[in-house]
Amino acid sequence: GAVVSQHPSRVICKSGTSVKIECRSLDFQATTMFWYRQFPKQSLMLMATSNEGSKATYEQGVEKDKFLINHASLTLSTLTVTSAHPEDSSFYICSARDPGAGNQPQHFGDGTRLSIL
């Protein structure tokens, strides 16, 4: 079964709305979670690394005031797209690292498809 849960799976909203996406690790504690963005027919691009109890680390070109990340507990990280515009429409995917996992470095959620009208 899924070890990383992402919610919601689909969001459609008007331009200017702020949207919050949740990423939960279900059966392990994740000190580190990752947020990716994927445009159609493209690969996953890392946006930021979410660290429990400290500030997120953003990749170059990703606006931290636009994409707010909060990792308040060992099982939950949230990504808030503030004042979303049509160009923010994309597939957002989170992942979490299970420190106890042998082979897999990260477990991925099933993504959130964000559509801004």
Place this chain on the structure above:
Amino acid sequence: GESVGLHLPTLSVQEGDNSIINCAYSNSASDYFIWYKQESGKGPQFIIDIRSNMDKRQGQRVTVLLNKTVKHLSLQIAATQPGDSAVYFCAEIGGNAGNMLTFGGGTRLMVKP
């Protein structure tokens, strides 16, 4: 900057045939490689991994080959099934990227019945 990559081509195979998906990487410091499968509307699913001290690793119906000399990675799927239809990504960890995954461009595999 350095990247793992291939741009999204499509590989079409007949059901039952073997599939080979290729990936070229450019970061010679990468020491861990993973293949992911992504079905439409879902997140990536781990398939198989390999460390840089190996050149081949086998799983159930899948084999990953690593050629560090030419920085090339391949995924072989035996007896391809319709359920194998998806986009396949290679990813790498290591070097200056630390523990972060860097994804390649992906290949769409289409299996014809």
